[in-house]
Amino acid sequence: MAEVIVNPGICGFKSTITVVTEDMQMANVEISTECPNIKQMENELKDIDCLGECFSKIGTSRVYKVAEKYCKHIACPVPAAIIKGLEVACGLALPKDVEIKINM
Numbered sequence: 001m002a003e004v005i006v007n008p009g010i011c012g013f014k015s016t017i018t019v020v021t022e023d024m025q026m027a028n029v030e031i032s033t034e035c036p037n038i039k040q041m042e043n044e045l046k047d048i049d050c051l052g053e054c055f056s057k058i059g060t061s062r063v064y065k066v067a068e069k070y071c072k073h074i075a076c077p078v079p080a081a082i083i084k085g086l087e088v089a090c091g092l093a094l095p096k097d098v099e100i101k102i103n104m
Helices: 050-054 062-070 078-089
Strands: 002-006 015-020 026-033
Touching (some): 015 078, 026 078, 050 078, 062 078
Antiparallel strands (some): 015 026
């Protein structure tokens, strides 16, 4: 299991993504969020092939295809966070925080 916490910025809709896998190959994504658009993604992110998803291209990624249907903001970091959670839960990457900082 991996848990990814996303503080997306100005919208304020924090999300907690939990990726659960029993065999480190197939995973299910659970999303706890205040964003109604992101929450809709959860139902379509069950039984994900981790290896196939984590090494796909953005245009062929199941996560990004689902995000295209529901996510209303192109710069939303949640789809990338879901992929990072899949990588960690399935043993394809070590857990390490990701950070985006904006300075003016």
